[in-house]
Amino acid sequence: xxxxxxxxxxxxxxxxxxxxxxxxxxxxxxxxxxxxxxxxxxxxxxxxxxxxxxxxxxxxxxxxxxxxxxxxxxxxxxxxxxxxxxxxxxxxxxxxxxxxxxxxxxxxxxxxxxxxxxxxxxxxxxxxxxxxxxxxxxxxxxxxxxxxxxxxxxxxxxxxxxxxxxxxxxxxxxxxxxxxxxxxxxxxxxxxxxxxxxxxxxxxxxxxxxxxxxxxxxxxxxxxxxxxxxxxxxxxxx
Amino acid sequence: xxxxxxxxxxxxxxxxxxxxxxxxxxxxxxxxxxxxxxxxxxxxxxxxxxxxxxxxxxxxxxxxxxxxxxxxxxxxxxxxxxxxxxxxxxxxxxxxxxxxxxxxxxxxxxxxxxxxxxxxxxxxxxxxxxxxxxxxxxxxxxxxxxxxxxxxxxxxxxxxxxxxxxxxxxxxxxxxxxxxxxxxxxxxxxxxxxxxxxxxxxxxxxxxxxxxxxxxxxxxxxxxxxxxxxxxxxxxxxxxxxxxxxxxxxxxxxxxxxxxxxxxxxxxxxxxxxxxxxxxxxxxxxxxxxxxxxxxxxxxxxxxxxxxxxxxxxxxxxxxxxxxxxxxxxxxxxxxxxxxxxxxxxxxxxxxxxxxxxxxxxxxxxxxxxxxxxxxxxxxxxxxxxxxxxxxxxxxxxxxxxxxxxxxxxxxxxxxxxxxxxxxxxxxxxxxxxxxxxxxxxxxxxxxxxxxxxxxxxxxxxxxxxxxxxxxxxxxxxxxxxxxxxxxxxxxxxxxxxxxxxxxxxxxxxxxxxxxxxxxxxxxxxxxxxxxxxxxxxxxxxxxxxxxxxxxxxxxxxxxxxxxxxxxxxxxxxxxxxxxxxxxxxxxxxxxxxxxxxxxxxxxxxxxxxxxxxxxxx
Numbered sequence: 001x002x003x004x005x006x007x008x009x010x011x012x013x014x015x016x017x018x019x020x021x022x023x024x025x026x027x028x029x030x031x032x033x034x035x036x037x038x039x040x041x042x043x044x045x046x047x048x049x050x051x052x053x054x055x056x057x058x059x060x061x062x063x064x065x066x067x068x069x070x071x072x073x074x075x076x077x078x079x080x081x082x083x084x085x086x087x088x089x090x091x092x093x094x095x096x097x098x099x100x101x102x103x104x105x106x107x108x109x110x111x112x113x114x115x116x117x118x119x120x121x122x123x124x125x126x127x128x129x130x131x132x133x134x135x136x137x138x139x140x141x142x143x144x145x146x147x148x149x150x151x152x153x154x155x156x157x158x159x160x161x162x163x164x165x166x167x168x169x170x171x172x173x174x175x176x177x178x179x180x181x182x183x184x185x186x187x188x189x190x191x192x193x194x195x196x197x198x199x200x201x202x203x204x205x206x207x208x209x210x211x212x213x214x215x216x217x218x219x220x221x222x223x224x225x226x227x228x229x230x231x232x233x234x235x236x237x238x
Numbered sequence: 239x240x241x242x243x244x245x246x247x248x249x250x251x252x253x254x255x256x257x258x259x260x261x262x263x264x265x266x267x268x269x270x271x272x273x274x275x276x277x278x279x280x281x282x283x284x285x286x287x288x289x290x291x292x293x294x295x296x297x298x299x300x301x302x303x304x305x306x307x308x309x310x311x312x313x314x315x316x317x318x319x320x321x322x323x324x325x326x327x328x329x330x331x332x333x334x335x336x337x338x339x340x341x342x343x344x345x346x347x348x349x350x351x352x353x354x355x356x357x358x359x360x361x362x363x364x365x366x367x368x369x370x371x372x373x374x375x376x377x378x379x380x381x382x383x384x385x386x387x388x389x390x391x392x393x394x395x396x397x398x399x400x401x402x403x404x405x406x407x408x409x410x411x412x413x414x415x416x417x418x419x420x421x422x423x424x425x426x427x428x429x430x431x432x433x434x435x436x437x438x439x440x441x442x443x444x445x446x447x448x449x450x451x452x453x454x455x456x457x458x459x460x461x462x463x464x465x466x467x468x469x470x471x472x473x474x475x476x477x478x479x480x481x482x483x484x485x486x487x488x489x490x491x492x493x494x495x496x497x498x499x500x501x502x503x504x505x506x507x508x509x510x511x512x513x514x515x516x517x518x519x520x521x522x523x524x525x526x527x528x529x530x531x532x533x534x535x536x537x538x539x540x541x542x543x544x545x546x547x548x549x550x551x552x553x554x555x556x557x558x559x560x561x562x563x564x565x566x567x568x569x570x571x572x573x574x575x576x577x578x579x580x581x582x583x584x585x586x587x588x589x590x591x592x593x594x595x596x597x598x599x600x601x602x603x604x605x606x607x608x609x610x611x612x613x614x615x616x617x618x619x620x621x622x623x624x625x626x627x628x629x630x631x632x633x634x635x636x637x638x639x640x641x642x643x644x645x646x647x648x649x650x651x652x653x654x655x656x657x658x659x660x661x662x663x664x665x666x667x668x669x670x671x672x673x674x675x676x677x678x679x680x681x682x683x684x685x686x687x688x689x690x691x692x693x694x695x696x697x698x699x700x701x702x703x704x705x706x707x708x709x710x711x712x713x714x715x716x717x718x719x720x721x722x723x724x725x726x727x728x729x730x731x732x733x734x735x736x737x738x739x740x741x742x743x744x745x746x747x748x749x750x751x752x753x754x755x756x757x758x759x760x761x762x763x764x765x766x767x768x769x770x771x772x773x774x775x776x777x778x779x780x781x782x783x784x785x786x787x788x789x790x791x792x793x794x795x796x797x798x799x800x801x802x803x804x805x806x807x808x809x810x811x812x813x814x815x816x817x818x819x820x821x822x823x824x825x826x827x828x829x830x831x832x833x834x835x836x837x838x839x840x841x842x843x844x845x846x847x848x849x850x851x852x853x854x855x856x
C-alpha cells in the first residue's frame with residue numbers, strides 16, 4: 001500500500017494516499033468540487049478550470065486545479081473562497097456563452113447564483129472538456145477523434161474532418177459528453193455517429209442487433225477471439 | 239582546421255593561431271548582414287563591395303567582415319570601418335566606390351554617410367561616439383560586430399570557448415553552478431528565475447538522461463533580440479549550453495528555434511557542425527571525458543511553444559500545449575526527465591560569467607537584477623534597434639538618451655515592456671530602474687525584452703485590444719479562462735472602441751482580469767490581462783472618454799473620430815486631395831480644402847501628409 005499523507009480540506013482533516021489528487025481526496029470526505037473535465041477513468045487533464053481550489057503549502061498560497069494537484073503532507077486546501085469562486089463564476093459564464101441551454105451547465109450556474117452569462121453568446125454546444133477525445137484514446141484505445149485547430153477555433157473532430165477511419169462506433173464519446181453534443185443514432189441495423197454509418201452485427205441466436213460490427217471486430221482482435229465467437233448469442237437470448 | 243582539440247592547452251594554441259590571422263592594423267569593413275539590414279538590401283552592397291575591391295586588386299589590403307546585427311537598425315544598411323571604427327550609415331550601392339577610394343585608400347571621411355545627432359546637429363565619425371551606443375553596455379551583443387557568425391575561427395580569435403576550457407579544465411560542476419548562483423544571473427526569457435538555482439535543482443534531481451534546452455521560440459511582437467544573437471553570435475550560445483550541460487550533468491541538449499528564423503537556423507546549424515568538427519561538442523570534449531551533443535528542433539511558430547511544458551510537448555512530437563506545472567521541469571521536464579530550459583540570452587551570458595567571474599558580473603546592475611539586458615526598442619522612437627543596457631538604467635535614459643526620444647515632436651505617452659503580456663508604463667514611472675522586481679511592482683514585467691514606445695497618437699484602449707487579439711490568436715485553446723476569457727475581453731474592447739461600450743463593461747473587465755490570471759493553465763493566460771489592467775490603471779480617462787463622450791482622445795478609433803480641415807490653416811497646397819484614396823478631401827489650388835464626411839474612410843492619410851497642421855482629428 002502506498003504511503004498515506006494527512007491534509008486539511010475546508011478545515012477537515014483528510015487522509016489520502018500519496019500520489020492521488022486533491023479532488024479525489026475531497027470526494028472521499030464528501031466535499032464535492034465542481035468540475036467539467038475531470039473523470040476518474042481518465043488521466044488528469046486540468047482544462048476546464050472549474051475545480052480550482054486555494055492551497056497553502058509552506059508560506060505560499062495560490063490557486064491550483066484540484067484534478068491534477070497531488071495531495072501532500074500538511075497541505076491546506078480551501079474549496080470555497082472568494083478567489084476560487086470568482087474563477088468558477090468566470091468559467092461558468094464563459095461556458096454558458098458557448099452553450100447557454102444545457103441543464104448540466106444551468107444547474108452549475110444556479111449553484112453560483114448565475115442566471116445567464118453577461119458575455120456575447122456564440123452557440124457552439126461543445127465546451128471542449130476533451131472527455132470524448134481522452135476516452136477514445138485512453139479507455140477505448142483507438143484515438144479516432146482529436147482536437148482540430150488552435151485557440152478559439154479549436155474543435156473536436158475526426159482526422160481531416162472525414163469519416164473517422166479508426167472509429168469503432170462504440171459510442172463512448174457520446175456517452176461521456178457532459179453536455180450531450182455528440183449525436184448518435186441506432187436505426188435499421190445501422191449506428192450513425194460522426195457522420196458515418198456503421199452496420200450492426202446481429203446475434204446468431206435471436207437475430208437482434210448486438211453492437212456495431214466494427215466494435216465487435218475490435219474486441220475480437222484485442223481479446224484474441226473471432227467475430228463469430230462474439231455473435232453466437234447476446235444478452236437477450238443467453 | 240579539422241583536427242579535434244584534445245586539451246584546453248590545444249584550444250589556447252588554436253585561439254592564438256586564429257588571432258594571428260587577423261592583422262589589427264589592416265583596414266576591415268564590418269558590414270551588418272543581420273536580417274534587418276538584409277531586408278534593406280545589404281546583400282547587394284556586400285556583392286558590390288567585393289567586386290569593387292577585386293577590380294582594384296585590393297583584396298590583400300582590405301578585408302570584409304559580414305557580421306550579425308549591430309543593433310542600430312533604424313540606420314541600416316551600416317558598416318564600421320576598422321581599425322578607426324568609422325561609422326557609416328544608410329549606405330547606398332552608389333556609395334561603395336567612394337568608401338573604397340576615399341576612406342579606405344585615402345583616410346578621407348565621407349560626410350554624407352555620417353550619423354547626424356538630431357539633438358546637437360553634430361556629425362559623428364566614430365561608432366563609440368554615437369549617442370545610441372554611448373550609454374549601452376554591450377557585453378553580450380557587442381561581440382556581433384567583431385565576428386563573422388559563420389566563422390568559428392573569428393569566435394576563437396576573440397577568446398571564444400575560453401570559458402568552456404576554464405569550466406571543464408579547472409572547475410568541478412558544482413563550482414560552475416556556484417559561480418552562476420553568485421553572479422545572480424536571472425532568466426532572460428521573461429520569468430527572471432535565478433539560473434543557478436535551476437541548474438542546481440536539475441543537477442540534484444534523480445533521473446537520467448538530463449537535458450539542457452535553449453529556448454529560441456521568440457515570439458513577442460516587435461522583439462528580435464534572440465534571433466539576432468543566434469544569427470550574429472551562435473557560438474556564444476553554444477558555449478553557454480555546453481558549460482551548463484557540464485554543470486548539470488547532461489549529455490544531450492536541444493535548441494528549440496522557430497522555423498521563421500531561417501538565418502538563425504542556418505547559422506546555429508553551421509556553428510554546431512563546426513564545433514563538432516573541433517571536438518567542442520561530441521564525445522570527450524577537450525579531452526576531459528565530458529560528452530555532450532546538441533540537436534536543433536525547429537518550431538512551427540506557435541507563440542505558446544515558448545512556454546516550457548508546451549515546448550517539451552512539441553519536442554516530444556506532440557501538440558504544443560502546456561500541462562500543469564505542479565512538478566518542476568528540473569525534476570520532470572522533457573520526456574519526464576530532469577531538464578534545464580534557458581533562453582538564448584541567458585545562455586549567452588554564461589561564458590562571460592565563467593570567464594570573468596561572478597564578482598565582476600555581479601558588480602553590474604541592481605541588488606537583485608545583475609548584468610545587462612538586451613531590449614528591442616521599437617514603436618514611436620527615433621532610434622529603433624536592439625539595445626543592451628546595464629540593469630538599473632532608467633526607462634527614461636533608454637528612451638531619450640539611447641532611443642533619441644519620440645519622432646516628429648510628438649509627446650510620449652507610454653512604454654510597453656514584457657511583450658504582449660507585459661504592461662503599459664506611463665510617463666510618471668519613466669525614472670524607474672530597469673529591474674525584474676521593480677517592473678513587476680508597477681504591473682508590467684521585464685519579459686524577454688520587448689520595449690514598445692507609444693506617443694500621444696496611440697489610443698491605449700486600441701493598444702490593449704491589439705495585444706488581446708494577438709494572444710487570442712496564440713492561445714492553445716486548452717483551458718477555458720484563456721481560450722474564452724481573452725476572446726470575451728477582446729470583444730468588450732471592440733465594443734468600447736466602436737463607441738458601444740458601457741461603464742458596466744469596465745466593471746466586467748476588472749472582474750475578469752484577476753479571474754483569468756488565477757484560473758489559466760499557463761503563463762500565457764496568466765499574464766494576458768496585464769495590458770488591460772495597466773491601461774485601465776494608468777489611462778482610465780481614455781476608456782471613459784470612449785464610453786461617456788464617444789470620443790477617442792488619441793484620434794485612432796475610427797468609429798469615434800472625424801477629420802476636418804482648419805480653414806484658416808489650410809494653404810490649399812492640394813497634398814491632402816492628392817493623397818486621399820476616396821477623393822473625400824477636395825478643394826481648389828491655394829484655397830482652403832474640405833473633407834466630405836460621407837466619403838471619408840478615416841485612414842488618416844491627409845493628417846499624416848499635411849505640412850501645415852491644418853488637418854484636425856477630433
